[in-house]
Amino acid sequence: MNIPVVDFGAYRLSEKDVADEQLQSLSTELKSAFTDVGFAFLRNTGITQEEVDCVMDISKKFFLQPDELKQPFSRKGFVNNPNHGWVSLETERLNPRRPGDLKESFNTASLRPDIKWPSSGSLKSFQEFQTSFFLRCKELSLRLLRVMAHSLGLNPEVFLSAHRLIGTDKNGTTLRSLYYPPVNCEKAKEGQLRCGEHSDYGSITLLFQSSEGLQVRTRSGEFIPVPCIPGAILINIADLMQRWTSDQFISVLHRVLLPPVGDSGTRQSLAYFVQPDDEALVTCCDGSNKYPPVTAGAYLTERFNESYGRS
Numbered sequence: 392m393n394i395p396v397v398d399f400g401a402y403r404l405s406e407k408d409v410a411d412e413q414l415q416s417l418s419t420e421l422k423s424a425f426t427d428v429g430f431a432f433l434r435n436t437g438i439t440q441e442e443v444d445c446v447m448d449i450s451k452k453f454f455l456q457p458d459e460l461k462q463p464f465s466r467k468g469f470v471n472n473p474n475h476g477w478v479s480l481e482t483e484r485l486n487p488r489r490p491g492d493l494k495e496s497f498n499t500a501s502l503r504p505d506i507k508w509p510s511s512g513s514l515k516s517f518q519e520f521q522t523s524f525f526l527r528c529k530e531l532s533l534r535l536l537r538v539m540a541h542s543l544g545l546n547p548e549v550f551l552s553a554h555r556l557i558g559t560d561k562n563g564t565t566l567r568s569l570y571y572p573p574v575n576c577e578k579a580k581e582g583q584l585r586c587g588e589h590s591d592y593g594s595i596t597l598l599f600q601s602s603e604g605l606q607v608r609t610r611s612g613e614f615i616p617v618p619c620i621p622g623a624i625l626i627n628i629a630d631l632m633q634r635w636t637s638d639q640f641i642s643v644l645h646r647v648l649l650p651p652v653g654d655s656g657t658r659q660s661l662a663y664f665v666q667p668d669d670e671a672l673v674t675c676c677d678g679s680n681k682y683p684p685v686t687a688g689a690y691l692t693e694r695f696n697e698s699y700g701r702s
């Protein structure tokens with residue numbers, strides 16, 4: 392299995408619109424990637440490697456602080472958005488049958504002006520970098536959703552109209568900065584990974600990686616390594632989109648293993664989880680009843696309960 396690489400230049404962020412002919416060819420390429428593999432690399436999106444590096448660098452400065460300084464920004468500590476903020480090491484289990492994942496993350500889930508952000512010393516631009524990157528990813532995601540609807544012969548608005556509130560507290564879309572610290576494999580718990588096997592919850596995910604380490608499960612059930620292509624963004628279909636398209640687009644399991652014994656390297660990634668508006672009703676777009684309608688907000692809450700353990 393190979394992850395197709397698609398040139399998005401015709402509809403990159405600096406282009407106002409895309410010509411019909413190019414929309415048609417992008418649709419054909421993306422449809423085949425999302426139907427067969429569930430993943431695609433996008434080149435020439437307009438989001439540059441410098442932008443990515445900037446967000447990764449400032450995120451790393453946040454993660455390298457002692458836990459006491461990160462604690463005030465903990466996820467669940469923000470009244471208007473329970474998903475915003477810092478998640479400490481081993482807190483989340485993306486595969487609930489494994490020990491906690493060996494990663495930390497910072498979720499930018501709310502852009503409300505009254506949110507408290509890390510801002511001391513070298514973190515002065517933290518808020519600015521995270522929020523401007525969030526908005527860049529939003530623009531690209533909306534373009535992708537338009538092409539995806541077109542590729543299935545649907546009304547071009549069908550996905551877009553359910554993603555009108557990205558960046559507000561009525562939509563769960565999240566920019567997640569991930570940091571995988573060095574691992575001492577002898578100390579790791581049995582079965583522990585950097586990120587357990589899972590599929591993503593929402594509509595699509597944009598993933599930016601600093602290095603290799605991600606694996607994707609093929610149809611035959613084996614996990615294969617995903618390359619890291621500088622400047623290219625890895626896009627994958629998430630579970631709600633699979634339901635929405637009655638399994639035409641597939642949401643595929645993926646994971647990040649521990650590094651090889653003796654490798655004390657770190658790893659970083661940025662995941663932009665695109666989520667429909669909380670109140671949007673996701674109904675099979677082919678008119679079938681393959682899956683019962685579900686609102687995106689209720690579905691997301693249920694999935695969070697699984698990965699954080701029900702209390």
Ligand SMILES: O=C(O)CCC(=O)C(=O)O
Binds near residue numbers: 569591598659662
């Ligand atoms: O860090 C990565 O490369 C993947 C992370 C991931 O799949 C996730 O957080 O959903």
Ligand SMILES: [Fe+2]
Binds near residue numbers: 589590591645
């Ligand atoms: Fe994921």
